Amino acid sequence: MTSLTPPEPTEPPEVREEYFNNEPMGIEVEKEADDENPDIARPWNPEQIRVNTKQFSLRNILDLIDDDASLELAPDFQRNQVWNHGQKSRLIESVLLQIPLPAFYFAEDADGRMRVVDGLQRLSTIHDFVRGGTTSGFHLKGLEYLGEAVEGKRFEDLPAPWKRRLHNTQIIAHVIDPTTPPDVMYDIFKRINTGGTPLNAQEIRHCMSRDRSRRILKEMTSTAAFNEATNNLGGHRRMNDREMALRFAAFWLDGPEGYRRVAAMDPFLQKATAKLDSPEEVDDAQVAALQDDFAKAMRNARLVFGDHAFRKWSLGADWRLPINRALFEVWAITLARYEQADLQRRKQAIVDTARKLMTEDYIYLDAITTSTGGITKVFYRFEKTAHAAEAGR
Incomplete structure (x- = not known):
């Protein structure tokens, strides 16, 4: 193996543990240098980026999720959901208030099957609330605006007009074409990864993988x-x-x-x-x-x-x-x-x-x-x- 020696630091580095929601994760934080900028080191070829923008109703999206061959929510990821009950409830409240949701990003494969990458937690939350029933569904808790109107209710307990409003909500999804190279696709998702609790690098890889x-x-x-x-x-x-x-x-x-x-x-x-x-x-x-x-x-x-x-x-x-x-x-x-x-x-x-x-x-x-x-x-x-x-x- 070739011997390469980095410059010697003047003192031992500090050890810090990763935390999530005030809970220690058992893993040491990996630090990046202040001047490190991997995006500049690996520029994209704009001709390799192909993105199509589509509009769906939430009812349509939920049907696609339930059809395993159409839209995938990354198996094994749901049990690792990182949103708490309050975050989930406030997302549903935003939909009921008709506040537009941020755009979603899907990765499409050569067979036409799509995988959710950016927006996974939002769609998982909506799917659990609407289609989860008493098994994986949840009741609304800690709402900021609707209060007594829907506080404590599950989807099946909502009045019919509220259910229709949720089903008819329109979302925008940017679908990355399967001809986009995987490393470019990964970099795109890393850049646009948003939400209350952004996914880490391995979670993005998990969503994109087979x-x-x-x-x-x-x-x-x-x-x-x-x-x-x-x-x-x-x-x-x-x-x-x-x-x-x-x-x-x-x-x-x-x-x-x-x-x-x-x-x-x-x-x-x-x-x-x-x-x-x-x-x-x-x-x-x-x-x-x-x-x-x-x-x-x-x-x-x-x-x-x-x-x-x-x-x-x-x-x-x-x-x-x-x-x-x-x-x-x-x-x-x-x-x-x-x-x-x-x-x-x-x-x-x-x-x-x-x-x-x-x-x-x-x-x-x-x-x-x-x-x-x-x-x-x-x-x-x-x-x-x-x-x-x-x-x-």
Whole structure:
């Protein structure tokens, strides 16, 4: 592997955990440098952007959702809904007040099937309210304007005029043509991602991807090995578990040298998603090997690092920090190459070397904390981690 060394920072980076709705997510924040601007580094060709604008009634949209072959609300995403009861109720109130909804964005595939990307939470909320019944439907709560008129009511309890108003509401949808390249489509959705709780990068990838990659990543993060190594991160509310599994898959498929050709994390992960979706590029035998290596890496990480697997763990500090994505990526790929008997014999030497690295090497710490997608940082952390994994030989 080519040795590339980033500039050395003057002090260790701060560790901050991601929070959502005041709830810790168990994942360390990845920071970008102040001068980092990936959009400028990857300009679009305007001729590749093809968008059609269409108008639908909400009744039409709900029918399309119920017809599984027409409009997809990303399976597995509903249970990870991130809006609270009050946000959902106020959206329904806005519709009843005839306040125009922001435009929606759909991705259309070659078969004419559309996937909701921007507006997923809004349409899921409306669908749950209107078509959910007493199972997944909800009652209106905490309204600001309509108050007693509809407070506490479910859809079936609304007077007929209110139901008609909701059904007849018109929405605007911008549909991205299937001829638009996937990386361009992803960048479009990343730019226009709106709403009360914007989707993160993995949630956007999930909405754009096909069933095959979703199933593979879900299976990888639903195993006992993964949950034991990550303190039960499987089924993460914001899909950070699947992003970590995707990072492993991306480097397992293409390695750091493959990353050099792409030179940015988002397109690298988007490329890996497309490969997992294509049996021609990654057949079922390769998927089985990928999942076996992933489970092996999880067992090995638990064996060597215990409760501190994939977390910063400096000398003299024994409290458990949140999981670090970059550490997950490099240690999982590295440990998948070793057998348990070998690691069992050398694990104390590996831990001591790794902890020293995370205490004294500020370049390494920076490479797993700030602008982690930089090529020099990716190569540096892989090189140093590989060296640490050889400790005790």
